[in-house]
Amino acid sequence: MDQSRAHRIISDYSQPLADFLRDTERAELERAGSEAIDRWKDSALPGAVAPTEFGGEGASLDDMITLQSALGYFSPSLAAATTMHHLSMLSLVDFGQSTTDEDDRETVIALISSHAVLASAFSESIPGGSVFAPSMTGRPGDDDGDGAEATVVLDGRKAPCSLSHSMDFLMASYLDSHERRAVALVPADTEGVSVTDIWNAPVLKGSQSEMVVFDHAQVPASLTFQNDDFDPDGSLEKAAYQVFGLLISAAYLGAAQRAINELDDGGPLDEHLLVEAQARIAAHTGALRYAALRQPGARVGDADIADLLLTRTSLKSALADVVALLSRLRGGRRYSSNADLNYFIEVLHAYEYHPPSRVETVSAVRTQESTGQFSYTDTQQR
Known part of the structure; x- marks a missing residue:
């Protein structure tokens, strides 16, 4: 791969993004606060892995390997960060394809069509910890008896969490009140959700890999999924x-x-x-x-x-x-x-x-x- 081929690969999805990556200095692409993620968000690439019937591009895994390699050629920060988006997007697509609720399916399609950026909040930066064993907790919200929608209250922190300053939603793993693994689709503007900058490494500063803190953050129970129910066999x-x-x-x-x-x-x-x-x-x-x-x-x-x-x-x-x-x-x-x-x-x-x-x-x-x-x-x- 050379610059010309990497540019051509990306231009198949977005000519403006390909031109921006080619014409922008590496130092500018890789710095904290780079425009690269915003330019990516404005392209068709957020829906690359989603099937066309869901408003995505329907790219195959082989296509995605080529695409992420081309992004990595220009901006490793952008390639690494957007890989985490695709991981969350695939989970969202799986839910949309398996649900029998037409409203849920339409919600998934709307998110994909709007180029929503999905952060993947599974890492917790705990020595000896694991992305597969979350320490963040979720408990049922208080029932005020007025017929309001049930909620789950999340407490904990996730780090490093790529796309933390550009995310529209984040997929966050947690343990429920019965110590069962679960996942929540959390709107980024949820009260009690905040971002703390922690990334001090000399590289990948443009990936927005910071800490997301959940302090009594309430999310609708309808946006939470038990692993036992949604993915019983893993x-x-x-x-x-x-x-x-x-x-x-x-x-x-x-x-x-x-x-x-x-x-x-x-x-x-x-x-x-x-x-x-x-x-x-x-x-x-x-x-x-x-x-x-x-x-x-x-x-x-x-x-x-x-x-x-x-x-x-x-x-x-x-x-x-x-x-x-x-x-x-x-x-x-x-x-x-x-x-x-x-x-x-x-x-x-x-x-x-x-x-x-x-x-x-x-x-x-x-x-x-x-x-x-x-x-x-x-x-x-x-």
Whole structure:
């Protein structure tokens, strides 16, 4: 991938966004407060993964891998942040397709058609914690007896939460009063919901990955969903995180290709080492596409989930190799003169920190190998 191809891929969905990304300096795209997310919101891309009958673009997983890689080539912040939107969007689409209530279905269609931005509030930034074991709580709201709609009161915090300053809604996981996992679709302007800036990393500042605080935030009970009811066998959750794994990996592969292209500036290079770096990117891009072809619908096999986790584990090592190779190749001249090259090399380190953790990955893969069953969580928590 080069700039021309990345621009062409994005222009198939939005010419204005493609032109903006091509013509805007990387430092401007990646800074806190960048316009990139607003430009993305104004395009057709918020509905990319939604089917056309719901007002979306109906993009296939293979299409989305290509798209997120192209976004990652220009703006890793935008690619990473919007991957979280697509994760929430898929959950919303699943609900719209499964509900028998026509009003609920029309609400889903209206959200997609309006280009609503959906933040994904599952991480809690707790040492040793897990996105699959929320600590945020939800209890029934007080019944004032006047026939008002039932509510759920949410308390806790989510961090880092991408798109936190641009979100219209956020999908937030919590434990109900019976210690059961549940998810709430929370309007961003809900009283008791606030955003605290916490991101101090030198990269991905444009992703708006801040902390969302819930302080007695009341949401309609009709916008909450028990995992036991909505996803009793965990298949939808597994499929959603499979898509997340594919798209977040594609985003970083796009960034890795940009780093290589920044390095290959016509100056002297050890081309053997350069090709080694390119080979790692090409191999893992092919692996992602193969995984996408094995997930044509809303379900995915347990063995395929484990295979993708193994691919992601391999990609972490491969990106570390790419960083080492490019750092060796760039030399003092490029290091001192090419800020974009340095930035994209630094970005690649962040892939390591996306869920699931290494401990969760090892546990889930080993369990699947021994039992044939895959689970991100203990079945009693699901």
